[in-house]
Amino acid sequence: MSDAVAATNDLPIDLTLSDDELDAHREHITQFIRRVVDDAGADGAVIGLSGGIDSTLTAHLAVEALGEGAVRGLVLPSEVNTEGNMSDAERVAELLDIEYDVVDIEPIVDAFFEAAPLENVDDRIGSDPLRTAAGNVRVRTRGVLNYFVANAESRIVLGTGNRSETLTGYFTKYGDQAVDCNPIGNLYKRQVRQLADYVGVPQDLVEKPPSAEMWAGQTDEEEMGLSYDLLDAILVLHVDGPLSASATASTLDVDDSVVARVDELYAQSEHKRHLPPAPDALSL
Numbered sequence: 214m215s216d217a218v219a220a221t222n223d224l225p226i227d228l229t230l231s232d233d234e235l236d237a238h239r240e241h242i243t244q245f246i247r248r249v250v251d252d253a254g255a256d257g258a259v260i261g262l263s264g265g266i267d268s269t270l271t272a273h274l275a276v277e278a279l280g281e282g283a284v285r286g287l288v289l290p291s292e293v294n295t296e297g298n299m300s301d302a303e304r305v306a307e308l309l310d311i312e313y314d315v316v317d318i319e320p321i322v323d324a325f326f327e328a329a330p331l332e333n334v335d336d337r338i339g340s341d342p343l344r345t346a347a348g349n350v351r352v353r354t355r356g357v358l359n360y361f362v363a364n365a366e367s368r369i370v371l372g373t374g375n376r377s378e379t380l381t382g383y384f385t386k387y388g389d390q391a392v393d394c395n396p397i398g399n400l401y402k403r404q405v406r407q408l409a410d411y412v413g414v415p416q417d418l419v420e421k422p423p424s425a426e427m428w429a430g431q432t433d434e435e436e437m438g439l440s441y442d443l444l445d446a447i448l449v450l451h452v453d454g455p456l457s458a459s460a461t462a463s464t465l466d467v468d469d470s471v472v473a474r475v476d477e478l479y480a481q482s483e484h485k486r487h488l489p490p491a492p493d494a495l496s497l
């Protein structure tokens with residue numbers, strides 16, 4: 214394990230996976246990807262590449278599972294993505310030797326806002342709720358492009374959701390969630406970084422602060438108001454685990470309000486983890 218991954222591990226709970234466990238996850242995930250593609254009768258996979266760790270690790274494991282010829286990358290910059298992240302996304306595609314396209318989504322997003330049924334969009338877009346709504350439009354636009362390629366070329370869309378995001382609802386409903394499978398969906402964020410490090414993802418990508426890039430300068434940890442390492446510990450001990458909220462707070466030596474905040478994120482995002490509900494069938 215690199216120093217950068219080890220250094221963050223200063224909590225009284227150790228989520229660090231052993232090499233045997235990392236090998237087991239690697240094998241389990243690559244088998245999963247092969248099975249999903251085979252079961253769908255698809256010819257391969259398509260994945261959005263953002264230069265972040267989730268898509269980088271997922272693409273890496275997809276190439277291990279399917280071979281580089283069966284994986285296609287889409288790098289989809291908008292005006293809020295940094296050039297650094299977009300060139301990292303291209304670097305990942307080149308390191309993995311996969312076919313990829315770069316498509317500027319801003320003209321699509323511009324056309325959308327011109328047609329959108331809202332007053333004074335330009336004046337309101339800098340602050341919520343429009344800032345998040347606009348970010349979600351960019352995220353959903355990427356989903357449309359992913360599915361266009363999947364439909365046209367008989368591919369499945371690889372998602373990059375991890376367990377920390379799923380449990381907190383930290384994703385756009387029918388945006389980056391609109392995928393055919395989530396190969397790293399059973400790994401907490403810290404474990405994503407660790408597995409990425411283990412399979413040889415470049416260090417600078419492993420160490421980069423996670424960002425949804427929904428607006429300029431956004432980082433996940435700032436928006437959520439807590440670090441992934443602390444979030445993961447609360448998820449493992451409490452949301453997925455057996456400890457009460459107060460026992461979790463005292464184990465981690467944090468205020469009860471921190472655990473309450475995670476409980477709130479979990480409860481408020483319940484709807485994102487299910488298919489849309491409908492009333493029960495009536496027998497008339």
Ligand SMILES: Nc1ncnc2c1ncn2[C@@H]1O[C@H](COP(=O)(O)OP(=O)(O)OC[C@H]2O[C@@H]([n+]3cccc(C(=O)O)c3)[C@H](O)[C@@H]2O)[C@@H](O)[C@H]1O
Pocket residue numbers: 345349352378382383384385386387388389424425426427433436484
């Ligand atoms: N109880 C309920 N039952 C059924 N539906 C419910 C609902 N509450 C809200 N909704 C629906 O859900 C909508 C809100 O959900 P949604 O549209 O997703 O929007 P929302 O959750 O407000 O925003 C997405 C969040 O995910 C973050 N994100 C997005 C994309 C990528 C990443 C990343 O890590 O890369 C992070 C982003 O920064 C932001 O915090 C509401 O407008 C409403 O339509």
Ligand SMILES: Nc1ncnc2c1ncn2[C@@H]1O[C@H](COP(=O)(O)OP(=O)(O)OP(=O)(O)O)[C@@H](O)[C@H]1O
Pocket residue numbers: 260261262263264265266267268269287288289290291294355373389422423424425426433
């Ligand atoms: N500019 C982009 N071009 C193509 N795909 C993108 C872009 N931005 C986001 N995505 C897709 O949306 C997914 C969700 O973004 P998210 O930020 O959660 O993951 P990430 O960028 O891979 O990792 P990190 O959390 O470290 O930033 C990405 O993994 C990627 O598949």
Ligand SMILES: [Mg+2]
Pocket residue numbers: 263265266423424425426
């Ligand atoms: Mg990102």
